[in-house]
Amino acid sequence: MIELENVTKRYGGKVAVEDLSFTVRTSRVTGLLGPNGAGKSTTMRMILGLHRPTSGTVRVDGRPFTDDPAPLTAIGAMLDAHAVHPGRSARAHLRSIALTHRLPARRVDEVLELTGLTTVANRRIGTYSLGMGQRLGIAAALLGTPRTLVLDEPVNGLDPDGVHWVRELVRSLASEGTTVLVSSHLMSEMAQTADDLVVLGRGRLVAAGPLDQVVASATTGSVRVRTADDPGPLTDALAEAGAGVDRADDDVLTVTGVPSEHVGALALRTGTVLAELVPQQASLEQAFFALTKDAVEYTAPEAS
Template structure:
């Protein structure tokens, strides 16, 4: 379990983490989401003692990380897959870490096999692709068979097989009663992997709830309609001032402020044919964008190509 209370980190005049309070519970995959600069990486670093809080506290399995006699057996962390001596082989890197905790060679062999590193275990880590580097980082996190895992962007650079493997691995570990704390910008993967979400923005917690609840809060009454009479239907629907119609394609409309039965009734009364009618499902990405709309610090400018080509 990870427990943060009033966790704050300042760098001079800048506040990176601003009074965060949350609990990451065992038996659950908890996703940690937020825009760039929201304080996610700083928070994870404070959990494992790499940064000291300006104020507040954070404990792992009931203790501050530095007070655990054998930290690798309590917490496995992947915060930077590149934090490896590039001249060492994957196996040598893991053996060196294992030696600090009296972990035997057999466990090193187990995590090498578990993470698919066996074919490259004797190669220098500096020659690894991004995906293989991620696998090595995950192997190191699993080395002490910890009760708590903290992983920052673990599927970055992995191929589809690797992404699926990580998903099953994390859900399996949570099913064993372990605590899994996962940060990622891949919303589709987070929706498939996480049970609970902590969403942060500008250093503060802005949502802390199950995935299903966060998505449900963002549900809108939108309907997608396919019809050969899109323009005529749009004109009829917008006679109601509470209805907004947007054109998605030449024969597809997205209607907000109405329901499928109501749209069907309006079309029937006007003698217009419908080829498709369905409610629009809200995705985790939609919910996340709504939650963080006012918390994005770094916004991209429209590209010249999108605005009409090069100058």
């Protein structure tokens, strides 16, 4: 478990993170989201002990990460997958890390196989593609079979098969008891991967909690309704009930402001035959934009 309590980080006169408190739970995948400049990288670096908070506390499994006698088994991290010597092979790179914790050579072979790098393990890292470099970074993070995994943009540069592999990997690790924190700008992928979300904006906490709850609290869901006869009576009844009704086609309504059960009850009361009644939750992307609209550093003008 990762715990941040009232954490603030200043660089001179600039506040990068302010009064930040949240918990990353064990056996869950937590997505760390926010626009550029929100404080995500600073937060991850404080968790890993690379930056010291100006105030507040950061604990991993109840203590600062820097106090752990075997840090590679406590946290596996990938912040910059390409911060490696380009002249080394992947095998040599991983073996040098393994030696710091007296990990057996077979563990290097295991993570190479797990990440699909066995056939290129002896090639120079400088010849690797972006996706291969990402896989190597993940291999290094997994080397110590850590209790906690921290990954910054792990699917960057991966093809669809690689993206699916990372998703299944982190979910599998979480199901086995690993604490997983993943930062990403890909909302569609995070929606399929994360159990919980932590959303930052301008260094402050904007939202935190289970994914469905965060999305529901930031957006308005709708109900798609298709009628088998004249939708007029139902439309009038919905308007009287204070619902918003958008009539896209002759027999299709998009209803906001009331739950699907209420729509069904009004259809019954007005004698409207329904061919379709489907609650539609807003997307994570819509929720993200709603939550961070006032925390974006750079905005482009809207297209005309």
